Amino acid sequence: VQLQASGGGLVQAGASRRLSCLASGRAFNSYSVAWFRQGPGKEREFLAAVRYGTSRLYYSDSVKGRFTISRDNAKNTVYLQMNSLKPEDTAVYYCAADRDRAYAVTIESLYDYWGQGTQVTVSS
Numbered sequence: 001v002q003l004q005a006s007g008g009g010l011v012q013a014g015a016s017r018r019l020s021c022l023a024s025g026r027a028f029n030s031y032s033v034a035w036f037r038q039g040p041g042k043e044r045e046f047l048a049a050v051r052y053g054t055s056r057l058y059y060s061d062s063v064k065g066r067f068t069i070s071r072d073n074a075k076n077t078v079y080l081q082m083n084s085l086k087p088e089d090t091a092v093y094y095c096a097a098d099r100d101r102a103y104a105v106t107i108e109s110l111y112d113y114w115g116q117g118t119q120v121t122v123s124s
Helices: none
Strands: 002-006 009-012 017-024 031-038 044-052 057-059 067-072 075-084 091-099 118-123
Touching: 002 031, 002 091, 017 031, 017 091, 017 118, 031 067, 044 067, 044 075, 057 067, 075 091
Parallel strands: 009 118
Antiparallel strands: 002 017, 017 075, 031 044, 031 091, 044 057, 067 075, 091 118
16 A cells, blocks of 8 residues: 655644545555654654554544544545644654554554655744
8 A cells, every 4th residue: 555645734833734644555444544743853753543444543642632533444545633733743744554453553663554744844
C-alpha cells in the first residue's frame, strides 16, 4: 500500500486543521493506521491510531481531547482532525499503516508503510 498525507499548512494558534492520509491499493480495511509527528529537534512521536476491523481508537496523552482520528474505508482515507492547535504542535505529520496489526499500534518501528509527511506550522 502507498500512503499520501496532505492537509498541512500554516495556521494560527487556536485554529483547527484536518489532515488526510489517502491509501492506494486494496484491502485498506485490513490495515491499522496511525499518525505520528516529528517536531524540530525532536524524535518522532505517536499521536493516534485506528485499528483495523474493530476501528478501536488510540491516542497519546499529549493530544487526547484535542485530536480525533477517523477512517473512511470507502474512500481509503484516514483523517486526523486537530483542534485548538498550539505552537508546540508545529511538526511534520506522518501517517503509517500496517496490515493486520491488532496490538502495539503505538510503536513506530512496527509500521511497514509510511506517507511522505505533511508540514503543520502553528504561529502564536
